[in-house]
Amino acid sequence: MSEQPLRCSGAIRPEEENLYDRRILEEVKLEEWAKVVFDPTLSVDDPGEGLFIRPLRRSDYNKGFLQLLGQLTSVGDVTEDQFRETFKKMKSSPDTYFVTVIEDVNTGDVIGTTTLFIEQKFIRGCARRARIEDVVVNDKYRGKQLGKFLVIVLVLLAKSLGCYKISLDCRDTMIPFYESLGFSKEPQNGNFLKSQKKNA
Numbered sequence: 001m002s003e004q005p006l007r008c009s010g011a012i013r014p015e016e017e018n019l020y021d022r023r024i025l026e027e028v029k030l031e032e033w034a035k036v037v038f039d040p041t042l043s044v045d046d047p048g049e050g051l052f053i054r055p056l057r058r059s060d061y062n063k064g065f066l067q068l069l070g071q072l073t074s075v076g077d078v079t080e081d082q083f084r085e086t087f088k089k090m091k092s093s094p095d096t097y098f099v100t101v102i103e104d105v106n107t108g109d110v111i112g113t114t115t116l117f118i119e120q121k122f123i124r125g126c127a128r129r130a131r132i133e134d135v136v137v138n139d140k141y142r143g144k145q146l147g148k149f150l151v152i153v154l155v156l157l158a159k160s161l162g163c164y165k166i167s168l169d170c171r172d173t174m175i176p177f178y179e180s181l182g183f184s185k186e187p188q189n190g191n192f193l194k195s196q197k198k199n200a
């Protein structure tokens with residue numbers, strides 16, 4: 001499905017503004033990632049009947065985006081102003097935040113999301129590395145390859161953006177899922193260390 005431009009008097013309505021340019025998603029060709037097979041075939045143009053993959057939009061506050069994230073972790077009471085301010089901050093750092101969603105166009109709900117975060121480094125000749133974060137599919141839509149689809153689309157996007165490394169953190173129970181998508185634990189570097197919340 002090609003992008004349906006939502007325009008008002010020739011300009012994209014501010015509430016329909018994409019976080020990033022969707023054309024870079026259109027360049028992603030899943031068939032180039034031979035490690036993972038989609039059966040039936042999915043593509044950015046056709047992620048499934050009535051579904052549309054696109055960048056996060058300002059209007060997604062009212063399309064269940066935060067409720068969807070609530071199926072992953074605690075979101076808290078985020079007001080629409082906070083959401084818009086955060087969207088603005090992300091958008092003001094181009095080539096950094098690729099928050100991507102799947103919308104069910106029949107209901108208008110956001111039913112899947114994940115984020116590609118790209119970190120600029122000085123090492124490796126000022127290279128960029130990518131992290132995949134916040135992968136979640138609405139529980140009513142699970143088992144349709146959408147989680148796999150979102151992750152692989154962002155892996156290919158990171159590769160097309162020249163990232164030298166793509167990584168993620170997950171619970172032990174999710175390791176088989178990510179291993180099936182071509183991720184592996186780094187030998188002797190599998191430790192995830194986080195700062196304690198309070199001074200012990």
Ligand SMILES: CC(=O)SCCNC(=O)CCNC(=O)[C@H](O)C(C)(C)COP(=O)(O)OP(=O)(O)OC[C@H]1O[C@@H](n2cnc3c(N)ncnc32)[C@H](O)[C@@H]1OP(=O)(O)O
Nearest residue numbers: 133134135136137142143144145146147148168170176177
């Ligand atoms: C980096 C992070 O964000 S980690 C956080 C991951 N997200 C969560 O835990 C949130 C709650 N869970 C979810 O939203 C979903 O269950 C997801 C995103 C993990 C999977 O989404 P789905 O759309 O149901 O997965 P999808 O249909 O693409 O499954 C692809 C394959 O992975 C397998 N799979 C799905 N979930 C799991 C799992 N929890 N553990 C192991 N394998 C799994 C499926 O069986 C399927 O296997 P197959 O290809 O052999 O049939």
